[in-house]
Amino acid sequence: MEKPLISFILTYYNLPVKMLCECIDSIMALSLRAVEREIIIVDDGSETSPMNDLLTYGGNIIYVRQENKGLSEARNTGIQMARGEYLQFVDGDDLLIQAAYEHCIDLIRFGHSEMVVFNFTHTGKEDKTYQDQEFHSGADYMRNNNIKGTACGYLFKRTILGDLRFTPGILHEDEEFTPQLLLRAETISVTDAEAYLYRQRPNSIITDSHIRQKIRRLRDAKDIISRLNIQADRLPVKDKTALQRRIAQLTMDYLYNIIRQTRSRHYLDRKIAELRKEGLFPLPDRDYTRKYVWFRRLTNSQAGLTLLMRIIPFIDKQP
DSSP states (O other): OOOOSEEEEEEESSOOHHHHHHHHHHHHTSSOOGGGEEEEEEEOOOSSOOHHHHGGGGGGEEEEEOOOOOHHHHHHHHHHHOOOSEEEEEETTOEEOHHHHHHHHHHHHHSOOSEEEEEEESSOOOOSOOOEEEESOHHHHHHHSOOOOOGGGEEEEGGGTTTOOOOTTOSSHHHHHHHHHHHTOSSEEEEEEEEEEOOOOTTSTTTOOOHHHHHHHHHHHHHHHHHHHHHHTTSOHHHHHHHHHHHHHHHHHHHHHHHHHHOOHHHHHHHHHHHHHTTOOSOOOOOSOHHHHHHHHHHTSHHHHHHHHHHHHHHHHOO
């Protein structure tokens, strides 16, 4: 059988079936021929299988149902099944924007990049004029830019994966996966095309406001930072510098979210002490972004931390 150009790995768990069908339709609307696309739907043990609603798609999709193991295991299953030259992760409640994603496809067809980095949208409006940049490597891009955490923002060649997989049983699994994936890419294209429509639902895992979920998210975020920090010490200098920027960004976000989600100075001080033991605090003295510079300066003093404790919850209340 002819190898597909792109395998689309859709993950599904207790979503409205209508949203899943809209997601599939957005992929089938692309100009890819049937032999050029592979749509793999991994049902991670939903309470009710959507299979009856998917029968009309016939041989255009591959549907697999497994017991509930979490998003990481669902995506790993999709990776194992995929035959495509390139892989694209899509959450089952999101959509691909046709014209913008067609531009991403053109970049792999005619530019021969191992990876395309594209933008997200919440509106679905299409802009037909795009600006593209070429980078020699993912590490080159990471050293000079903040990256998107979500794995859905990358169209990438399967061969660069190697043995890289998502860590099972954690939240924020993308934050660990994507920087490692970028470091494996030798040639990447970055476009401002808004090719992915992200539809945030109020009862999703990321928006669950229960205190146990908050603490779990923070704990998993900290564990990811620690693992990436250990990995950075084993890398060549250029890759290490690139990963250190991402680690600093994740650490800043981690501290910000501690304040925003717990509003506890005691908890913040305790976690700063843990970061300090691992050499992750104070934040590195780098001019990554203006926000990073100001946040780093404020966290370097008790008065600055007190100010952040007052400001961040206020910002969170703004519409």
